[in-house]
Amino acid sequence: MRAAAELRARAAAAAAAAALIALALPACGDAAPGLAGERGARSAAGPRIVRRVEPADLIPADLDLVVRVDVARMRAGLGQAAADELARRALDEAPDEVLESALRRADVVWLGLRLADLEEGDRVVVLEGRMAGLAPDPDRWEAAPPPLGGVSVFDRRGDVDTRAEAARIIALGERAVALVSAVEVSSVARVLRDGPDARRGDPAAEGLVSLDLRARRLPIPLARRFPSLGALVAGVERVRAVASLDDAGVRLDAEIVGVDAAGATRAGRFLEVLRDNVEDARYAGLMKALSVDQVERTVRLRWLIPAPLVLALLSRRPAAEPTEPTEPTEPTEPTPGAP
Template identity: 80%
Template structure:
């Protein structure tokens, strides 16, 4: 079955792909502006502390969390730096690379329907003191009333002159974190700064090396007509959460798929079982057998162990034996 052959490759590189894609090109952004920033108007106001993940608005249906500090501790500095280097291959901005090296946790929020356009918010939390923007490219913007002191906002001086995926706004939470915001998401991030975090925003578990939270949406009508079976499966899924953790045996992937109802969850479970049980390449049979799938009411749980030799082969970009 061709679908099974296609999915086995996707599954085999899932963990490394999530890590590598969690920090895509951020379009000439300069991280961490000067903490002095723009002063809010004087007068009584409620001081509200902004947490880094609060900057991710709910319209971003996929949020990936990368525990960079844990990655350095579990994989070693060299491996963590190599993954970071791959993620930044197409990013010429040295300041962004410096911000990543200082980060302990990175969040990436994306809207899958506009993935190619690059609508996203990247938030880096860590030791951001000492990183300043280029004053020739960035200018201070007003900060909403009620926002904690120390928050600074900077906009590109060339406005909308860059590509849609370029960083159009920088939000700095003192020396704690910096957010790189693409043009389309500027208004949404301004709203959560002003009004507080969205209740339905993506919230990956603070576990493992990499975790994600995906709110599933229906396929576009054109794709649903072409692939009605896949469209029915996607329509029956409400949310997907996953955590990739490093163990002595390799990398364990724990996934929870929540269906809109038990029938929707069952459709997702049956598709996954077909993909698991119809692998033709002998090299991947044992790997696919290690995939555990079970359903409890409207929740499907997957547990999958990627053996250490396979993970090392993927990290080194050499094909598995």
């Protein structure tokens, strides 16, 4: 009897604790901190939903090429003029007033693309930095219901003129802004609702520019027209690269991962053929600096691009003569079986 009384007392205490927790939960939900001090958005069901969303998480996995540009490091390493020139070129292709304003405030930019549809322009551009005060023109954009606390959504009024033009703007508080093309609106909405895609592109947070490409097979018509190229692409699983500033120029470090060792070998041989068969003496020395090494199914590349050539590319001037001219070399015959 005594034991039974103790059990009933414990059960009553547990029930009382559960009731207190249940009563406390709504209050905790109302007081949950939002992103950067903002209050959470109330869902249709009532409770507030707050989840930390990282800027790069907005890029869905269906965009197989993701490029990360460290704008702040670029300004510090290349100078404000060169950084502004690169930003201006980007704006020439996508003249959007929100993008123009966000680029001036950005420290890091991510660009997600679908490699097979580069001409159509399906993309997601995410800019992280000091976005306080950035507001879309209300005559061109209208606010949409926010899916999460600390997230604001704006949809373009009317139809977009081109497939690459931004149809939706997503603001993560005052720390990041994303411009989403029309085709990618539903994919980004899914990512916001369900969380980031596990297989999304994830460039390394290193260097001036980095990229992550998850290779896919060529479209069937192209693969039939160019079977060697189709076999080469089909043998590649992933490409990751980082371009870093060096005292002598820009250093490129890249890894090509094949679906198997044979696929990696085809990719390595293809690059060696390109490197060894440059006929223009002005660029032969530059290409010879490309190092290609294979370890099992991974091909590693190292390449140093001299500073004068980098500056010439940035300034749109014709490339100067190489600093160390080399004698013309006879083109080598491609390796048998290479693409």
